[in-house]
Amino acid sequence: MSQSSPKTPGAVIDRASADRPVPKAGILEIHAYVPGKASAPGIDKPVKLSANENALGSSPKARAAYAEAVDRLQVYPDPRTSIVRTAIAQHYRLEPERLIFGCGSDEIFALLNQTYLEPGDNIVQGEFAFAAFAIGARACQAEVRSAKEPGHRIDVDELLSCVDERTRLVFLANPGNPTGTWIPFSEVRRLHEALPPSVVLVLDGAYAEFCLDPSFDDGLEYARAQENVVVTHTFSKLYGLAGLRIGWAYAPLAITEAVDRIRLPFNTTVPAQLAAVAALDDVEFRDASIELVERWRPWLTQQLGGLGLEVVGPSAANFVLIGFPDRSGKTAGDAEAFLSARGLLLRTLYNYGLPNHLRLTIGLEEQNRAVVEALAEFMRS
Numbered sequence: 181m182s183q184s185s186p187k188t189p190g191a192v193i194d195r196a197s198a199d200r201p202v203p204k205a206g207i208l209e210i211h212a213y214v215p216g217k218a219s220a221p222g223i224d225k226p227v228k229l230s231a232n233e234n235a236l237g238s239s240p241k242a243r244a245a246y247a248e249a250v251d252r253l254q255v256y257p258d259p260r261t262s263i264v265r266t267a268i269a270q271h272y273r274l275e276p277e278r279l280i281f282g283c284g285s286d287e288i289f290a291l292l293n294q295t296y297l298e299p300g301d302n303i304v305q306g307e308f309a310f311a312a313f314a315i316g317a318r319a320c321q322a323e324v325r326s327a328k329e330p331g332h333r334i335d336v337d338e339l340l341s342c343v344d345e346r347t348r349l350v351f352l353a354n355p356g357n358p359t360g361t362w363i364p365f366s367e368v369r370r371l372h373e374a375l376p377p378s379v380v381l382v383l384d385g386a387y388a389e390f391c392l393d394p395s396f397d398d399g400l401e402y403a404r405a406q407e408n409v410v411v412t413h414t415f416s417k418l419y420g421l422a423g424l425r426i427g428w429a430y431a432p433l434a435i436t437e438a439v440d441r442i443r444l445p446f447n448t449t450v451p452a453q454l455a456a457v458a459a460l461d462d463v464e465f466r467d468a469s470i471e472l473v474e475r476w477r478p479w480l481t482q483q484l485g486g487l488g489l490e491v492v493g494p495s496a497a498n499f500v501l502i503g504f505p506d507r508s509g510k511t512a513g514d515a516e517a518f519l520s521a522r523g524l525l526l527r528t529l530y531n532y533g534l535p536n537h538l539r540l541t542i543g544l545e546e547q548n549r550a551v552v553e554a555l556a557e558f559m560r561s
């Protein structure tokens with residue numbers, strides 16, 4: 181039996197007569213998601229600053245709720261995620277029936293892609309967009325159109341220039357990952373107003389709570405009266421529940437009902453549901469998480485800039501994107517190895533087309549100081 185992969189996975193292959201199962205066209209051209217590094221050889225407890233997790237851990241209330249779930253592991257979760265649905269609807273003043281829950285907001289992006297994309301359709305996103313949008317679209321044999329992001333910032337006109345009659349979805353993370361940059365709501369509105377009504381505009385607010393500028397808006401209020409705007413949020417970042425995998429979206433009813441037809445019924449778990457409700461109620465933890473970012477984001481930006489590094493931004497998320505300018509004679513790859521050997525794990529961004537940048541999650545005071553010290557040593561070396 182032949183062991184070789186098809187040379188051109190996108191080409192027409194007679195799958196019925198192949199001597200082994202052949203993935204459909206395009207699957208083998210997809211670059212699998214590369215997660216943030218979680219370990220370093222020889223380092224016992226590395227400091228993981230590579231996945232934009234919450235440096236404070238998770239809410240004590242959520243942890244207590246999670247512990248209670250231990251008596252309910254034998255039961256299937258509520259397929260409507262009702263307790264979180266009610267809590268979110270009250271907290272954000274949204275219609276509960278318009279909410280979609282997912283195994284992280286990642287799953288919701290995949291569901292939207294599956295619901296709206298036929299082969300040959302396309303999605304439009306920024307050139308440095310979060311990788312999950314494109315992976316899901318490519319799995320539907322759709323084209324991914326990436327608009328230029330001059331200065332590492334979304335440009336509405338560039339996005340619009342990529343839209344054509346086969347565009348079904350436009351994905352906009354605001355603030356973006358891995359850039360950390362954002363656009364004011366007037367620009368989001370301008371984008372929406374210029375889109376055909378048949379295009380779904382997905383506003384990904386994974387980092388929205390960390391953007392404290394008054395001209396920022398996650399779009400929830402705007403989405404209320406629109407037929408084609410979906411706003412997503414996650415419990416992974418601000419609420420510190422990345423390990424439990426739960427995210428949500430506010431969508432027009434017609435979109436919610438369509439997505440619900442293909443959504444796996446038990447896509448959020450019993451512990452996730454219980455912990456999410458408790459986390460939503462923990463104002464203290466939420467405030468502390470925002471304060472930590474608010475305090476250390478400008479400090480890191482200033483310190484790293486002082487080392488001759490180029491911090492993209494200003495960042496409005498819980499991380500900063502660090503550029504290694506050519507003139508420094510230093511590379512992001514070498515810096516990552518240097519830091520990793522000292523137990524400090526940052527994110528390389530080769531797969532985002534940013535080979536000379538590293539992304540640093542804002543950590544606790546001692547972690548932030550350790551990164552700056554280590555990078556200072558690296559730049560001197």
Ligand SMILES: Cc1ncc(COP(=O)(O)O)c(C=O)c1O
Nearest residue numbers: 284285286310357386414416427
């Ligand atoms: C921009 C952006 N959107 C969405 C997500 C996904 O979050 P989750 O699937 O954990 O809800 C992430 C995670 O890193 C992200 O960076």
